[in-house]
Amino acid sequence: MTSKELREAFRSKFDVVGIIKTKTYLDEARKINPSIENVDYETMVVLGLSYPKRIFKHTDTHLVPSFYTFGEDYHQVLKKRIDDVMVNIDYKYISGVDNHPHNERLAAVLSKVGYFGKNQLIINKDYGTYMFLGIVFIDLALDETFILDIDDDCGTCRKCITACPTEALYDGGYDMKRCISFYNQEKKALTDDEIDANYSLFGCDICQMVCPKNINKGIKIHPEFELTGKEMVSIIDMFELSQKEFKTKYDNMSYLWKGKTILLRNALLVMLRQKNLKYMNEIEKTITEDKPKWFNDTALKVLNRLKKI
Numbered sequence: 001m002t003s004k005e006l007r008e009a010f011r012s013k014f015d016v017v018g019i020i021k022t023k024t025y026l027d028e029a030r031k032i033n034p035s036i037e038n039v040d041y042e043t044m045v046v047l048g049l050s051y052p053k054r055i056f057k058h059t060d061t062h063l064v065p066s067f068y069t070f071g072e073d074y075h076q077v078l079k080k081r082i083d084d085v086m087v088n089i090d091y092k093y094i095s096g097v098d099n100h101p102h103n104e105r106l107a108a109v110l111s112k113v114g115y116f117g118k119n120q121l122i123i124n125k126d127y128g129t130y131m132f133l134g135i136v137f138i139d140l141a142l143d144e145t146f147i148l149d150i151d152d153d154c155g156t157c158r159k160c161i162t163a164c165p166t167e168a169l170y171d172g173g174y175d176m177k178r179c180i181s182f183y184n185q186e187k188k189a190l191t192d193d194e195i196d197a198n199y200s201l202f203g204c205d206i207c208q209m210v211c212p213k214n215i216n217k218g219i220k221i222h223p224e225f226e227l228t229g230k231e232m233v234s235i236i237d238m239f240e241l242s243q244k245e246f247k248t249k250y251d252n253m254s255y256l257w258k259g260k261t262i263l264l265r266n267a268l269l270v271m272l273r274q275k276n277l278k279y280m281n282e283i284e285k286t287i288t289e290d291k292p293k294w295f296n297d298t299a300l301k302v303l304n305r306l307k308k309i
């Protein structure tokens with residue numbers, strides 16, 4: 001199989017395809033993490049699949065996660081598309097989407113699938129930051145690589161740094177622990193500052209929304225990312241449905257990957273911002289011994305503050 005044929009096969013299922021030598025990636029990855037897992041397969045394919053920007057607003061009964069979670073869970077979508085391509089290609093392969101030991105963003109930079117923005121996201125010339133990344137290592141030696149053309153960078157722009165509400169972004173870096181999108185996915189008791197800054201049911205979109213590279217991007221909608229009606233999450237469902245019932249009702253949504261309790265914890269923070277007093281009884285009832293301490297600690301703080309409104 002030639003590089004061109006491999007690239008065309010992936011182009012039928014992905015918006016952006018880069019092909020590099022695994023060695024090129026590993027040499028660079030080891031400079032950042034010397035213990036990075038070795039891969040024997042010679043070729044690395046770096047894939048981008050775009051997703052659309054769609055803005056929904058919280059109401060006093062339904063809350064909204066980050067819009068990258070809309071539609072089917074992107075981990076499964078990308079993996080299925082990779083498998084659909086590889087089913088016709090008779091070589092061994094390993095694929096990864098998000099949850100794997102490799103450095104996807106580094107691979108994206110090396111293949112020029114995009115450049116590394118000050119908002120810590122890969123920015124592609126056609127899709128901006130609205131693109132999921134996937135990687136595939138293939139046991140195949142190729143005649144050539146496919147490194148895309150990119151001649152762009154953030155330049156003097158600092159919009160995302162200025163807009164970041166928690167100062168997680170700064171010139172030359174990023175403090176992950178301060179990032180809303182990081183800590184609102186963590187099972188931990190939150191500090192008062194973290195409680196005050198969180199505005200989302202899951203994730204944070206601010207540094208994508210303000211990015212000028214995203215103007216007129218986020219338009220294309222792949223069938224898997226069509227709206228399903230599960231973008232707005234019912235507050236009462238978070239209180240009243242069991243984990244199992246909730247998973248059944250909101251199945252296949254990527255905001256569910258850490259379970260319902262973390263969504264409910266974040267929902268309490270949004271309700272505090274909204275000064276939403278509709279659910280005081282439900283909040284009181286949800287603080288129980290069978291809940292984890294990190295949840296009860298934060299829920300109690302929120303309850304006490306809501307009582308003072």
Ligand code: SF4
Binds near residue numbers: 165168
């Ligand atoms: S996701 Fe939100 S909190 Fe995190 S860096 Fe971007 S703007 Fe800041």
Ligand code: SF4
Binds near residue numbers: 159
């Ligand atoms: S907002 Fe500006 S600085 Fe931030 S990633 Fe976009 S172009 Fe770069």
